[in-house]
Structures are given as C-alpha cells and as structure tokens.
Amino acid sequence: MVKQLAKNGEDPISKMEFRQRVRKLLPKVDTIKIDALFVEWDKDGGGSLDVDELKDALRQCCESAAKYAELSANARSKITRLQERMAQAREAAAAMAAVENANVEIERISAMVNTSTEFRLGTLLLQKASSLKMSDIVRKWDANGDGKIDPDEFRLNVKKLGLVAPNFEIDRLFRDLDVDNGGDLDEDEVKQGFRDLMESASRDAARQKELRQTLSALCGGASQVPGLRMAFVQQEDTFYTQMTVRETLLFAARLRLPSSVSLIEKERRVDDIIAKLSLVKAAGTIIGDVKRRGISGGERKRLAIGCELLSDPQLLFLDEPTSGLDSFQAQQVVQSLKALADEGCTVVMSIHQPRGSIYNLFDDLLLLSEGRVMYDGTAAGAAAYFGSLGHLCPAGINAGEFVVDLVSVPYGSKDEEGEAHRRILELAAAAKQQAANGGLRFGRRASARDAVASTGEAASGNARWRRSGQVVAEAPVSALISALGGVALYPLVGLNPQPGKFRNFLMTLVLEGFASGALGLLLGAAAPTTDVALAMFPPILVLMIIFNGFNLAEENTPKVLRWLPKASFIRWCSEGLAVNEFTGLTFSCEGSRGPCAQTGEQALERVSFQKSTVRHAAMMQSRIIGACYGLTLLMLQRNRPKFLSVTPA
Structure with a gap:
C-alpha cells in the first residue's frame, strides 16, 4: 500500500504525494484538512510517512469507522423509537407541533452521533460538579507529579468518573482538549475544555427535557395513547444473589429486549442505566444475601428500577420503593426517580412516610385514607389546601409528615379514633365538594387512576x-x-x-x-x-x-x-x-x-x-x-x- 501511494517507489510518503493521492480519493476535501491529517499521522514529525506510521493511521481509521457505524446504528434505533412516539402523539393529540418537535429531536440526535462521548463526559462532569473542583483536577489526576495530565492518566480518570467508551474515542477526546498539541493537558486546557463540555451537555439536556415535556403535554393521558409502554416495580425484589449488578441487568436485557436489538445495543443500554442510576461503583459487586454481603438496600432497589427501565417505559409504577430503607438510601432512590421524571417518564409511586426532602421532590400528590380521596393536586399546594379547611401545618413540621398524620387513624384511644374518623369523613366530603366545583383535579386524573388499578390487577393476575x-x-x-x-x-x-x-x-x-x-x-x-x-x-x-x-x-x-x-x-x-x-x-x-x-x-x-x-x-x-x-x-x-x-x- 505504501509503494502504491509513493510515486518514486520508496517507502516514505511526502506531504505532496499524500495530498495528491487523498485528493483523488476525496476530491471535495479541502487541502488544509488533508495537510492537518498528514501532520496528525506523521508521529515523528519527519515530514513524511513511513510504513509504521501509515499502518497505525489506517488501523485507527478502521476503528473509527467501526465505531461510527455502531453509533449510526444506535442513532437509527433512537430515530425509530422517536418516530413511534411521533405516531402516538399524532393519534392522541392530533397536533402537528408534536411531529415537528420530534423531527427536531431526531435531527439533533443524528447530529450528535460523532460527539456522543463528549456529551456523556459533560453529563458526568455536571453530576460530579459538587464534589469535583476544576482547580483540583490536575493535582488529583497527575500521577507522575509533572503538573500536567498525560493520555494514560486522562483515560484512567475519566473511566473512574463512569465514562463508558472505547480507548480510541477517549484518546480522540484528549486530542481535542489538547489545544497546543503538546501531548498533555495543563490546568488552563482542563478548565476551559471541561467547562465547554459541561455547557454543551447542559444545553443538550435542557433541550431534550423541553422536547420530552412538549411531547408529553401533546400526547394526552395514558388511556388515549395506544401501545403505551408501562413498567411495574414490586415492593419485594427478587434477584439471583450470586450475580453482579451488571450481569443482572444484562441478563434482564437479553430476556426482555427483542432479538432484533443487537447485543452491543443491549450492553450500551445497560451501561446507560448503570450511569443514570449511580450504580457505577456497584456494577461489579454481587447482589448478595443474608449469608454473603453484597450491595446495599438502596442499590438493590435502584437495580430493580433499572431492570424495568430496560424496556424504556413511558409510565413507571412503583410499590413503596423506599420501604425498608434508611432516610439517606430512600432519598437516593427518590432522587433517581425524580431524574427519570425530568427526562419525560411519568413516575407513579406509593409511599407512606416521606421525609421533608423527599416530599419536596414530588410534583403531584394523591392522598388516600381508608379508600377515600383526601386530596388530589400539586404536592406544594397540599398544606395550603388543608390550612384553608382549618388544619394549619405547625411551624417546623414538613408538609409530608403533616398531611400523613392528618389523615391517619390512631387506634390507641376510642375517643381519638372516633375524632380521626370524623375528621377523615369531613376531609373526604370537602374533597368531593372541591372536585365538583373544579377546585381539585379529579376529572383530569381519572385515566391515571384507571391505569394504576389495571396495572395492579394485571400484575396479580399474571x-x-x-x-x-x-x-x-x-x-x-x-x-x-x-x-x-x-x-x-x-x-x-x-x-x-x-x-x-x-x-x-x-x-x-x-x-x-x-x-x-x-x-x-x-x-x-x-x-x-x-x-x-x-x-x-x-x-x-x-x-x-x-x-x-x-x-x-x-x-x-x-x-x-x-x-x-x-x-x-x-x-x-x-x-x-x-x-x-x-x-x-x-x-x-x-x-x-x-x-x-x-x-x-x-x-x-x-x-x-x-x-x-x-x-x-x-x-x-x-x-x-x-x-x-x-x-x-x-x-x-x-x-x-x-x-x-x-x-x-
């Protein structure tokens, strides 16, 4: 191949020969880009390409082509799913705006094929922003103490952050960040490069959220969307205790996803869920049981959620996902669910004892007591609603604990029990009256309640x-x-x-x-x-x-x-x-x-x-x-x- 490219029959290829040969293959490519490619391939800077340099360069080209083909297949899969959502939105809301917004999302995903690694690293940096200071990155990542980050140090530490990508993609990202082409990253290059990655990822995430919310608003309720994908997370988790977190998710993916989805795509979806649910550190840990220690209760619950997310549900039901967890683990689980809701998935969960920080994460609240509806509206407006009925929330008590105590029945004293029953009947009557007057949103939620009941019955009937x-x-x-x-x-x-x-x-x-x-x-x-x-x-x-x-x-x-x-x-x-x-x-x-x-x-x-x-x-x-x-x-x-x-x- 070298002799074919060299006119004079000698092994080294000059810049002029390289430019002429490449232009014959790609006549529309600019000369500046061809020269830049020649400089990148000329590792020793000798002004010509020898056999080893050409072999390394061609091997990198093959690897990049394979990776881009895989990314293109993933993009086509995403495009197919979005096209399905377009059809659902067209049937449910008959709104052309949903189709136009979905087309915008499809084009954006197609444009992100070559920058997916940058997007994922930027997202990880945003997630770690509170604990990872830019000024400390060079100091912490610099293993040899020369004040700079070399490619090996960069590759090792971004993987520790949770980035799942081939080495050649990480090396390409390193070269993009290396502005002065010095072969390492100084503090200024790290700060500027990482800041640009986070800003780009933040803009893309905000745009995705906006598009998903628009589609969700236009698509209407669950009963109006045919083919709605639903998932149900039971209170009790059942896993093979000797399998690791990653093995469990991959096992579930191979069982649940159709055979038309390639193994590479299934593994990619598993890696995305591991990163999304903050299970990176536990990915290689066995689940364990009472005899052999494994993952924590919160990680176990997040794993159960992850198994259901493999099918990319649009509506997710959870039966007491915080049951049996301490306050911190419960907070972690609900924060993961909140992140899913922000991405456009509708999350419906039952909970009995929400702490204040968990209650503040809820968007809407359906409060029940003995089968009667006490309140149906925004979670933030519950305390004010009950205050208007003469039940003021005491100072220093969070709204979640207050509303639960208000509709609960103490069975210690007959007088207290009778008083609680009278209060519940009054609150139920007030809720019905408000619903009749349009004050509470019973009518708009009817289809969601039907979905809850039908999902529960289907789970038991199955x-x-x-x-x-x-x-x-x-x-x-x-x-x-x-x-x-x-x-x-x-x-x-x-x-x-x-x-x-x-x-x-x-x-x-x-x-x-x-x-x-x-x-x-x-x-x-x-x-x-x-x-x-x-x-x-x-x-x-x-x-x-x-x-x-x-x-x-x-x-x-x-x-x-x-x-x-x-x-x-x-x-x-x-x-x-x-x-x-x-x-x-x-x-x-x-x-x-x-x-x-x-x-x-x-x-x-x-x-x-x-x-x-x-x-x-x-x-x-x-x-x-x-x-x-x-x-x-x-x-x-x-x-x-x-x-x-x-x-x-």
Missing part, C-alpha cells in the same frame, strides 16, 4: 402464568433429580435388571416427583400463609402413607374416606413399583412353613394388586398431577389480591 412458566422451566430439573436417585438406588437394592423393568421404575419415580411438586403448589396457593401450607403437608402425607394399599386395603377403607386411596400419589407409586418388580417372578417354597407365594402374581394378590398394571398406576399419577395443577390455577385466580377502585363521586 401470577398464575408466571407459576405455569415456573412449572415448565423446572420440569426437566425435577425429572433429572428423580431419575438420578433411581439410577443410584436400582443396582444397590438388586432389583430386576431387565431394561423394560428399569425404564418403568424410572418413569414411576419421575411421576411421583411431579405429583409431590404439584401437591406442594396446590397447598401453597390454597393456604393463606407459608406457615399454614407447611403445617398442612405432613398430615396429608401421613394419610397417603396409611392408604397406600399395603397398610389398609381399599375395600376395608371407611366409605367416607374411599376417595383418599385414589388421590394418594404415594399409593399409586408404591403399587406401580410393586407390580413392575413382581410381575413374572417365581419363588421357591422349599422349607417354608404355611402359605407360600410361588409367583409374583400370587404375592401381588395378597395385597390386592392383582388387577393393577404399571400403565394404570402411571395414568392415575398423571391425573393427580393434572388435577393439582388445575386446582392451583383456580386457587391463584380466587385468592389474587383485591384492589380498591378510586373514582370521583
């Missing part, structure tokens, strides 16, 4: 389908465990070595494992608590053992309990194993005293198994399994949580 999925997923493992036990036991006991007998033996054990698991699911669904289910299991097993066919014949069972042997999977397992083993055997009666069974069939007749077959026993076990699964689904449907519907009078 429990039976999650349980069905669990049964299907665990079936191979359960079968393998039962089969492995049978494989180990069969030769030790010395049972019939015929292959058919061994196959029937394993099949019977596997069915018994499925039947016992199905019974456990049924008891868990039917019992009100786990303790009750655990207490019910032993006596049921004892009854099944008693009526297993060996201890008590079916014809001798009381009429009231005649159904029990038929419902005992232990009976059918024992019967199937006995018939499988004894059928076809012969015994010697020599030296025996009294009646002697000479064949296996005679032995089976003594325990009333003469009419049974292995197939019949397997069919009965299968019926028990099916009945238990069916009853479990019915119990889950019957015992699902009930939700109060809140509607204006």
